[in-house]
Amino acid sequence: MDPVHVLDDKELAERIGQARMDPNKEELDDVVSAITRARNPGIRTPSIKRLVPILNSVRTECITQRIHGPTLEECWANLGWLSTIRLAFQLRSMVSRMRSITSPTAGSLGTGICRSLWLEEYYGVPAKASPAVISSIVNFWHNLVNFRREASKTVEQHKAACAGPTTPEASLAFTHTDLAPRNIILEEATSNLWLIDWDKAGYYPRCFEYAGMRNFRIPSHWGWFGELRWKLFCWIAAGWYEKERIMLREIHRKAGRFPAARRFNIKAGVTPSQKKVDD
Incomplete structure (x- = not known):
């Protein structure tokens, strides 16, 4: 029977609380570290x-300051070109800082765990991975054709598949990774932008910021004009990484379709993993 009809208010509230996707302690530490670092x-x-x-839960709620104003997702359709450019340069200043x-290593600020959408995969990226490791894993997924071909590769072929097209950056930048319009608030009193939802923030390649800004479904009420302005907004704020965005979207799709494909590359000793590979 549906619990809505058989549980009293207290029991139902507890059931809802248990079902909520709240961060565990490690994730909460990473969020707190990211917010603290961003404000400095x-x-x-x-x-x-x-x-x-x-009470009676392992969860801890993070209570933050309330910013009065709509998200950019809510108000974007009503903004014009001048407002778009002005706000884009506001965000550009914050992204630059x-x-x-x-x-020198990737991952969240507290634990070093890689929580970025673009690095989600079955075997996992090791915590505090180097830029070279990040680049090699991205290259692996970019060059992946299918599971069967991976199983028949030699060690040298595995190495070649991880050598390009990307090259390691000298250092990794503090990145929000999810600056979709739902996570940017336009403060009513000042017309200043505020950034929220730092769950996935960490040190990553700079193209991850642009890719995250373009990774959402355009609301139908925006229309073609709103979509065009958002592309301009992203370009001004985070730089132009369209080729990298397309590549990251494709490797995310491959990692979901062929989750175990990297096991042969890991066993060949070419790329490391967070999860142990079974023999």
């Missing part, structure tokens, strides 16, 4: 007011 160079992100442990914060 003056990036507008809501401050953390309280961390509240939930974030990119000035660099690291």
Whole structure:
């Protein structure tokens, strides 16, 4: 029977709470570290007011400052060209300050775990991976044809598949990775932009920011004019990485379609993994 009809209010509230996708302690530590780091160079992100442990639960709620205003997703259709360009340069300034914060290793600021959508895969990227490891894994998925071909490769062929087309960046930049319009608030009182939802933030290749800004379904009420302005907005704010965006979208699709394909490359000792590969 449907629990809505048999549980009282307290029991139903507890059931809903258990079903919510809230961060575990490690994820919460990463979020807190990202928000704290972002605020130091003056990036507008809501401050953390309280961390509240939930009774009878392993969850902890992160209570942040409330910013009064709509998200860009809500108000975008009503903005014109001048507002688009003005706000784009606001965000460009914040992204530039974030990119000035660099690291020799990838991943979140607290644990070093790679939480970016573009690195999600079955075997996982090791925590605090080097730029060379990130590049080699991206190259592997870009060059993947099918599972059967991976099983028959020699070690040299596995190495060649991870050698290009991307090359390691000298350092990795502090990146939000999910600056979709739902995560950007236009403050009513000041017309300033505020960035929220830092769950996936960390140190990653610079193209990840642009790819994240383009990774959402365009609302139908935006129309072609709104879509065109958003492309301009992304270009001004994060730079032009269209070729890289298309590549990242494709490797994300491949990682979902052939989840175990990298096992042969890992066993050949070419790319490392977070999860152990069975013999």
